Amino acid sequence: MNACIHIKTKGIIMGNSSRTLSRRGFLSGAAMLGLSAGAAAVASGCAPTSMQASAADNAAEATGKGTAAGKNGDVAVRAVLAGDELLELELLESQETPGVGEAALDRLEALIVQNQTLNVDMVTGATLSSMGYLSAVKSALESAGQDAKQWQKRDHAASTRDEEIPSEVDVVVIGSGGAGLSAALTARSAGKSVLVLEKLDTVGGNSALSGAGYAAPGTWLQLRKGVEDSPDLMASDMLTGGDNLGAPTLVHTLCEGALDALEWMTYETGVSWSPTCGQDGGHSVARTVQPAGYGAAVMVKMAARAKKLGVTVATGVTVEEIIRTPGGAVTGVKAVDRVSGAQLSISSPRVIIASGGFGANLEMRMQYDPTLTDEYGCTDAVGTTGDGIVMGQAIGAGVTGMEYIQTHPTGSTTTGNMLAMGSIRSKGFAFMVNKEGKRFVEELERRDVVCAAELAQTDGCGYFVFSKEDGVASGIYDRAADELGGMKSDGTYFEGDTLEAVCDHFGVDVNGVKETIALWNKDCEAGSDSQFNYRSPMKPFGEAPYAMFSVTPIVHYTMGGLTINADAAVLDEDGVPIPGLFAAGEVTGGIMGSNRLGTTSYVDIVVYGRIAGANAAR
Ligand code: ADP
Numbered sequence: 001m002n003a004c005i006h007i008k009t010k011g012i013i014m015g016n017s018s019r020t021l022s023r024r025g026f027l028s029g030a031a032m033l034g035l036s037a038g039a040a041a042v043a044s045g046c047a048p049t050s051m052q053a054s055a056a057d058n059a060a061e062a063t064g065k066g067t068a069a070g071k072n073g074d075v076a077v078r079a080v081l082a083g084d085e086l087l088e089l090e091l092l093e094s095q096e097t098p099g100v101g102e103a104a105l106d107r108l109e110a111l112i113v114q115n116q117t118l119n120v121d122m123v124t125g126a127t128l129s130s131m132g133y134l135s136a137v138k139s140a141l142e143s144a145g146q147d148a149k150q151w152q153k154r155d156h157a158a159s160t161r162d163e164e165i166p167s168e169v170d171v172v173v174i175g176s177g178g179a180g181l182s183a184a185l186t187a188r189s190a191g192k193s194v195l196v197l198e199k200l201d202t203v204g205g206n207s208a209l210s211g212a213g214y215a216a217p218g219t220w221l222q223l224r225k226g227v228e229d230s231p232d233l234m235a236s237d238m239l240t241g242g243d244n245l246g247a248p249t250l251v252h253t254l255c256e257g258a259l260d261a262l263e264w265m266t267y268e269t270g271v272s273w274s275p276t277c278g279q280d281g282g283h284s285v286a287r288t289v290q291p292a293g294y295g296a297a298v299m300v301k302m303a304a305r306a307k308k309l310g311v312t313v314a315t316g317v318t319v320e321e322i323i324r325t326p327g328g329a330v331t332g333v334k335a336v337d338r339v340s341g342a343q344l345s346i347s348s349p350r351v352i353i354a355s356g357g358f359g360a361n362l363e364m365r366m367q368y369d370p371t372l373t374d375e376y377g378c379t380d381a382v383g384t385t386g387d388g389i390v391m392g393q394a395i396g397a398g399v400t401g402m403e404y405i406q407t408h409p410t411g412s413t414t415t416g417n418m419l420a421m422g423s424i425r426s427k428g429f430a431f432m433v434n435k436e437g438k439r440f441v442e443e444l445e446r447r448d449v450v451c452a453a454e455l456a457q458t459d460g461c462g463y464f465v466f467s468k469e470d471g472v473a474s475g476i477y478d479r480a481a482d483e484l485g486g487m488k489s490d491g492t493y494f495e496g497d498t499l500e501a502v503c504d505h506f507g508v509d510v511n512g513v514k515e516t517i518a519l520w521n522k523d524c525e526a527g528s529d530s531q532f533n534y535r536s537p538m539k540p541f542g543e544a545p546y547a548m549f550s551v552t553p554i555v556h557y558t559m560g561g562l563t564i565n566a567d568a569a570v571l572d573e574d575g576v577p578i579p580g581l582f583a584a585g586e587v588t589g590g591i592m593g594s595n596r597l598g599t600t601s602y603v604d605i606v607v608y609g610r611i612a613g614a615n616a617a618r
Helices: 029-034 101-115 127-143 148-153 178-189 205-209 220-225 231-241 248-269 294-309 362-368 387-394 420-426 447-455 468-474 481-490 499-506 510-526 601-617
Strands: 006-009 012-015 061-069 074-082 085-093 171-174 194-198 312-315 317-324 330-337 343-347 350-353 405-411 431-433 462-467 493-496 546-558 561-563 569-571 577-583
Touching (some): 085 127, 231 248, 248 294, 317 577, 350 387, 350 601, 420 481, 431 510, 447 546, 462 468, 462 499, 481 493
Parallel strands (some): 350 577
Antiparallel strands (some): 074 085, 330 343, 493 546
16 A cells, blocks of 8 residues: 555546555565556645635545545544535544555455546455455445435446557466466566556465465574574475375475575565464474565565566456467467456467466365365365366376365364464464363464364354463464454454353363363473373463463465476476476476475465476566
């Protein structure tokens, strides 16, 4: 969001620099991620101009405030009108995801104010944020004395595209997540003209929604902590974690490139890191570092860098076909521009598929794992529908490991979202019990093991219980600030002064919990977990007040996808590279085996994104 964004409306330039933005304060990023399929917002300098003194100033001013539920909490808006003309929409409150939900709010604000209508489309990829914002604006208009229903019936305001989409480039990238932008930045730095096509209205895909924990051997944080690690050890953890079904060459390439890619993120795109190093499930040592601002911040930074380097990123463009001469090389893509409705044919000797996985495509995921019905929630962004896999297969690409679909053990029992609160699992500050108040699995076990254990419990879920003080010390309240309001209101998080109170809320047996705490504390003293051999140092259970939240498995990641080699070249069904075609990120298969270890996907997208970009530029 840009604190200085000005909206041109009928010759009046309005400033809204007083906007109250989300806590995370991505002031320029969200607007930037709207990129080339811009709503017709015009950014200019901050100072109000004399043009503000217009006929509208003579009309009586009215203001109204509206609030509605967005994706992560309340969205509150103030509408400022002069007579019947809407001069300004001031965002008073928003917890929406930087770069995704907030970018949507910016686009809608511009469309509504510029066109004086509430008849606007939702921003794809940010539907809940869009709905919340439109409802809040509707109530704000009503409270300012307007007939909001009439505003909804006005002429439809369509987005316009600020930048032309080139019909010929050196490299086309399908998808603007971490893999796509890493590839685009690398190819552009090698001097190539690069076009990124993104089917949603916002940039970032799942990569922007991710916690973006990043596992790397040899970081300064490991050195400071005295942790001994190596690419080989990390590769061994990943291969073991994936039941030795990952391709060793691909896994070693990832692990050997992890530290270098981390440094590239730091120095090339300006990502900064929290000063801690954690041990995630399935890793034998603490090697996970955390970017400040999580995936949303990383994507904001990558998109900013891409813009600066002259990469063209066109949102609202769905690639439908990759063109390949029979048995030969790729020559470009066919796509649909959803903004203009035009069919596009783009020539390019290099195509990089970075379109993500297929977790959000119910039919496709059930084709490969029929147990993953619509009863499972899904953490994936709506664009994660396997398009790149299908398009690749249509021109002869092979696929690997399609049946391996990962569920994550800390999904919400109501929304199906992945809970940032769930990261308490890897901090050693909390354990998980069942309805009977008993622990039932080592909390730091592999995701698939923990998911299976949860499903075997009463109601198919688990309950993390901890002292509020430990929750604060673990950092989860900062990390989960966006979701906590929603969890409190839907009852999936509860805190109280006694264990009885929190257990009662969830129907968990408090006596069982008390026995579990006594055993946990005894084991802490003895220095090892007598039940499940907890692999991280155990901390004694803290004092009141207490907190509890419920979790259940949700579809999170698809391990399978296009077959590639260590050059990120896409291989055909016979294992032969398809000339000019590369792939990186979740769209590829064969790296994670049957199970991906946590905090390895960001490594995958950046390491292989860069390899794809560099080789496409050759
Ligand atoms: P990764 O983590 O592998 O980078 P992401 O899910 O972060 O994957 O990003 C993939 C991006 O690709 C998403 O933003 C998604 O909307 C986009 N995408 C998927 N299919 C298409 C398509 N057919 N055309 C253009 N973009 C696509």
